[in-house]
Each structure stands twice: as C-alpha cells, then as structure tokens.
Amino acid sequence: MAQTSPKERLKRRHARIRASVKGTHERPRLSVFRSSKHTQAQIIDDAKGVTLISVSDLKMKKKGTKQEQAVYVGEELAKKALEKGIKKVVFDRGGFRYQGRVRALADAARKGGLSF
Numbered sequence: 322m323a324q325t326s327p328k329e330r331l332k333r334r335h336a337r338i339r340a341s342v343k344g345t346h347e348r349p350r351l352s353v354f355r356s357s358k359h360t361q362a363q364i365i366d367d368a369k370g371v372t373l374i375s376v377s378d379l380k381m382k383k384k385g386t387k388q389e390q391a392v393y394v395g396e397e398l399a400k401k402a403l404e405k406g407i408k409k410v411v412f413d414r415g416g417f418r419y420q421g422r423v424r425a426l427a428d429a430a431r432k433g434g435l436s437f
Contacts, residue, residue: 335416342413343367351398351410351430351437355422360391362398362426364410374401391422392429399433412437 325333344350344367354361364374376398378390385393402410410430417423431437 331416342411344411348409348411350413352413353415353423353426360394360422362394364402387422388425391425395426395429396433399430399435403434410435410437
C-alpha cells in the first residue's frame with residue numbers, strides 16, 4: 322500500500338468537506354485558502370457559481386506575521402460582506418485544520434459581523 326503525500330491528503334479532506342458544505346444565495350460559502358506565505362478568502366454563491374467577494378493579504382499595506390495577515394483578511398472580508406448585505410455564511414475551511422491562521426481568519430470575520 323503506497324503512502325499518500327500531504328497534498329493528496331489535503332485534497333481528500335477538501336473533497337469530503339465540500340460534499341456537505343454548499344453555499345446558497347441566502348447563505349453563501351466562505352472559502353479559505355492558505356499557502357505557505359499568504360492567506361486568501363472568498364465568499365461564493367455555489368448556486369450561481371459566482372464569487373461575490375474576494376480578499377487576499379497580498380494587498381495589505383503593512384506586512385506582519387502570518388497570523389496578523391489572516392486577521393486582516395477576515396476583517397476586510399467581513400467589512401466587504403456587510404457592505405453587500407451578506408450577514409450569514411457557511412464556513413469552508415478547505416481541508417485545512419481549524420487552527421492557527423484559519424481560526425484567526427474565522428474569529429476576525431465573526432468579530433466583523435459575519436455569523437456562521
């Protein structure tokens with residue numbers, strides 16, 4: 322039996338999560354992606370297949386730690402979502418563990434006014 326790489330395990334976890342997490346018009350999906358250097362988040366309407374809001378730490382003026390960058394992304398995402406009238410979302414951690422940057426982004430989005 323061959324061992325699977327961490328990337329393959331991440332893809333399997335993501336597929337398992339996406340099988341149950343669906344975004345609708347009333348409650349779109351908040352999708353999180355983190356690379357080794359950056360954190361990105363999107364709010365997606367899966368019914369239409371449209372990205373409503375996208376935020377990345379690449380546009381952050383002042384660089385900080387990865388954790389601070391994730392908090393920035395969460396705050397910006399919540400601010401833009403409230404401007405568009407989105408208050409409730411479904412959280413999609415994208416196969417990543419709910420700790421560290423993913424958790425910091427989620428907590429910042431909740432503080433910003435999103436509920437999930």
